[in-house]
Amino acid sequence: MLIEGSVCVVTGGARGLGFAMARRLLAEGGNVVITDVSDDALAAAVESLGAGSAVLPLIARASVIEDVAMVAEATVDRFGGMDVWVNNAGFTRDATMRKMPVDDFDAVIDVHLRGAWLGTRAAADYMRDHGGGSIINVSSISGKVGNAGQTNYSAAKAGVVGLTKAAAKEVGFAGVRVNAIQPGIIRTAMTEAMPEAIKQDxxxxxxLGRFGEPDEVADVVLFLASPLSRYLTGVVIEIAGGRNI
Incomplete structure (x- = not known):
């Protein structure tokens, strides 16, 4: 197993891509902490994962400093350490600039960018004093090229790239690696609900002629979490089938 005995945190790990990441990390021998803002989502995830004591579900808001500190502390208390932290939590509130409420801009920046910064800082604070570790930030192809109707999301995801590269330079000396992924269109319930004409466009x-699968994103997260990527830091990996190259 690639990460047997490793302790991993996946924010937003109860649903979607985060759930696929948690499942993959567990399958390769990790102990995994998953966070979400919904008790029901966490309960359903734990039941579906079926990993018993190897999973710790926590209610936590990614952009609240006290919640992030609690997750770090609870992780170490439960599993005795922390080796991997994935900043995945997020959501979208799409609208054109003209129609987007300022509150919706702030909310998306708050969770995606501030949340990734808080998570990176908390994880690095522990890892730099305990032999290193791997921090993985979830950006998006939207952060590379920008999507109309997503000025908030695209700005946040571009910011995650800058955060990743700057943080990698700050903590590399201590063996802490900080990398990012940029998923493209991944086959989820949301993409499946698209009108057929839009999907074909x-x-x-x-x-590569197809949408990605959640497990294909999870595989790259596993790679970055494992010793296979031990000489990578400050890297942004696109998982988009070649879209926007």
Missing amino acids: RLRDIP
Whole structure:
């Protein structure tokens, strides 16, 4: 197993891509802390994962400093350490600039960018004093090229790239690696609900000719969490089938 005995945190790990990441890390021998803002989502995730005491579910808001500190402390208390932290929590509130409420801009920046900064800081504070570790920030292809109707989300995800590179330079001396991933269009319930014409239009932009699968994103997270990527830091890996190259 690639990460047997490692202790991993996945924020927003009860649903979507975060759930796929948690499942993959567990399958490779990790102990995993998953956070969410919903008790019901966490309970359903724990039941579905079926990993018993290897999973610790926690209610926590990614952008609240006290919650992030609690997650770090609870992780170490439960599993005796922390080796991997994935800043995945997020949501979208799409609208054109003209129609977007300022509160919706602030909320998306708050969770995606401030949340990633708080998580990176908390994880690095522990890891730099305990032999290093791997921090993985979830950006998006939207942070590379920008999406109309997503000025908030695109700005946040571009900021995550800058955060990743700056943090990698600050904590590399202590063996702490900080990398990011940029998923493209991944096949989820949301993408499956797209009108067929829109799906076909999006597919024309993807050289591999298909949408990605959640497990394909999780595989890259596993790679960055494992010793296979031990000489990578400050790197941004696109998982988009060649879209926007």
